[in-house]
Amino acid sequence: MQLPRFEYVRAASLDEGLAALAKHGADAKIMSGGSDLLVNMKMRLDTPRVLISLGGIAELQDIEELPDGVLRIGAGCRLTDVIAHPGVSARFPALRDAVAAVGSRHVRNIGTLGGNLCLETRCWYTNQSEDWRKARDGCFKTDREACHVIKTASRCHAINSSDTAPALIALDASVVLAGPAGRRTVKVLDFYRDDGVQHTILAPDELLVAILVPDDGRRAVFAKLAQRVGLDYAAGSFAASLRGPADAPEAVRLVLNAVGAAPKALTESERLLMASGLTDEAIEAAALGARQSLGEVTNLFTPSGFKRRLVKALIRDALVTLRDQTA
Amino acid sequence: MGKQLITLTVNGDEYELAVASHHTLLDVLRNQIGLTGTKRGCTAGSCGVCTVNGERGEAILSCLSLAVEWDGRSVTTIEGIRQGGELHPVQQAFLEYGAVQCGFCTPGVVMSAKALLDVTTSPSEDQINEALAGAICRCTGHIKIKKAVRAAAAVMRDNEARDDG
Numbered sequence A: 001m002q003l004p005r006f007e008y009v010r011a012a013s014l015d016e017g018l019a020a021l022a023k024h025g026a027d028a029k030i031m032s033g034g035s036d037l038l039v040n041m042k043m044r045l046d047t048p049r050v051l052i053s054l055g056g057i058a059e060l061q062d063i064e065e066l067p068d069g070v071l072r073i074g075a076g077c078r079l080t081d082v083i084a085h086p087g088v089s090a091r092f093p094a095l096r097d098a099v100a101a102v103g104s105r106h107v108r109n110i111g112t113l114g115g116n117l118c119l120e121t122r123c124w125y126t127n128q129s130e131d132w133r134k135a136r137d138g139c140f141k142t143d144r145e146a147c148h149v150i151k152t153a154s155r156c157h158a159i160n161s162s163d164t165a166p167a168l169i170a171l172d173a174s175v176v177l178a179g180p181a182g183r184r185t186v187k188v189l190d191f192y193r194d195d196g197v198q199h200t201i202l203a204p205d206e207l208l209v210a211i212l213v214p215d216d217g218r219r220a221v222f223a224k225l226a227q228r229v230g231l232d233y234a235a236g237s238f239a240a241s242l243r244g245p246a247d248a249p250e251a252v253r254l255v256l257n258a259v260g261a262a263p264k265a266l267t268e269s270e271r272l273l274m275a276s277g278l279t280d281e282a283i284e285a286a287a288l289g290a291r292q293s294l295g296e297v298t299n300l301f302t303p304s305g306f307k308r309r310l311v312k313a314l315i316r317d318a319l320v321t322l323r324d325q326t327a
Numbered sequence B: 001m002g003k004q005l006i007t008l009t010v011n012g013d014e015y016e017l018a019v020a021s022h023h024t025l026l027d028v029l030r031n032q033i034g035l036t037g038t039k040r041g042c043t044a045g046s047c048g049v050c051t052v053n054g055e056r057g058e059a060i061l062s063c064l065s066l067a068v069e070w071d072g073r074s075v076t077t078i079e080g081i082r083q084g085g086e087l088h089p090v091q092q093a094f095l096e097y098g099a100v101q102c103g104f105c106t107p108g109v110v111m112s113a114k115a116l117l118d119v120t121t122s123p124s125e126d127q128i129n130e131a132l133a134g135a136i137c138r139c140t141g142h143i144k145i146k147k148a149v150r151a152a153a154a155v156m157r158d159n160e161a162r163d164d165g
């Protein structure tokens, strides 16, 4: 597959990037590492007239440990560099595990954390070349009010496969967004919308600048199952965090991804574990409750029935690991 | 949408090139410079046959990297890893262990293995698996490939010991 033609703009600073975005608006697309965007452009899912590269913006590529314990990761940091950072491994092993679960080493040498959070959603129909897709009419994500995966759908259910999103949500992280009117900081969970076509709250003139990970004493775990370890998108991914003792938690956060257009906070199961602690029975009930709360699940490489069964096992095993780590 | 002038160093040689913005590093290496050792496979990052080594020696997918982004930078391809006229230890080991079947994936696998062994010549099994997971052989399996990588590591360790001693 060859790339479509476009005009290339390399921003030397954040201000230049924002100015280019303001000028070209909906005609433009942002590129960080390009490992997601260029594939989608080759498949003609995206054909921007202008491509704005953030690769030359040094201020997006820093990792800092702030005095209040917050780890600030620039959106343009390569995944390999996030893994190698001593503060990440020492203080946020679940984040390191999630970053290390993204694609292959080759992909992580190109891909960035900001790009991973903004990762385009996919389903088995859209994640194909243009020629393949032409065998059928389009869908919500391309050019038609229809869905080939969930036939009764009234919107796009393409799957959010970001591995780092659930881990960052479990860690209560935030993202810093910059636009013409200034900056805003939102929780990673609130960054997403449950719509495969417009799956983040980013305005067309906004950029993701940094990720803020607070250190409030939570311990966290990340788990993923994919067909080929070290290459494929998740069939299911899950992150959980716990503050306080496992039998009397002060805070519990459970987040599932790769089941719908947005990462899913399992609030019912969280309440259950808060009330009874991480006992075997409560863990089983939390995992089952999560499975039952799924609603319609989109197929991406793995049928939705498999995903449902997987979700329960993934959650149960990860919660046992989290509890035993804490004990 | 015109072309852009870039300076790109490939295997130590500097090239001045007018590249189209939509051409990847792979396109330019193969079609403009004529170095066809780097292969074009899935063109979507999944197979690893287009792997080259970036400035830090890291494995890079040249099919998912725009050539214009390489202005002023340097890259090493399979054609550039011979050392003083001799095959690189990884290449030599692939020959000796028959870690090649049709050969199409070989340049990418060799560049992926080299990226690992440039960082450590005593890689663990997990590190070898991780380094090679993005470079896929579709003919056979990775058993002989991994044997060759371990053998190359041993040769490189010996070379290091000799250089130190």
Ligand SMILES: Cc1cc2nc3c(=O)[nH]c(=O)nc-3n(C[C@H](O)[C@H](O)[C@H](O)COP(=O)(O)OP(=O)(O)OC[C@H]3O[C@@H](n4cnc5c(N)ncnc54)[C@H](O)[C@@H]3O)c2cc1C
Pocket: A029, A030, A031, A032, A033, A034, A035, A036, A037, A038, A039, A054, A075, A076, A079, A101, A102, A103, A104, A107, A110, A111, A112, A113, A114, A115, A116, A117, A118, A119, A120, A161, A162, A163, A164, A202, A206, A207, A208, A209, A231, A232, A233, A234, B044, B045, B046
């Ligand atoms: C073979 C292969 C396997 C993969 N496996 C996985 C996997 O297992 N898990 C996974 O999560 N991902 C996977 N990916 C997808 C991708 O490589 C990673 O998600 C990567 O982290 C994306 O980062 P990037 O910088 O390359 O993104 P880009 O391609 O540069 O951008 C991705 C999207 O985010 C937008 N964007 C990027 N940066 C910003 C910003 N600062 N502000 C606003 N918008 C922005 C872009 O416009 C684009 O829509 C895989 C990719 C390949 C090719």
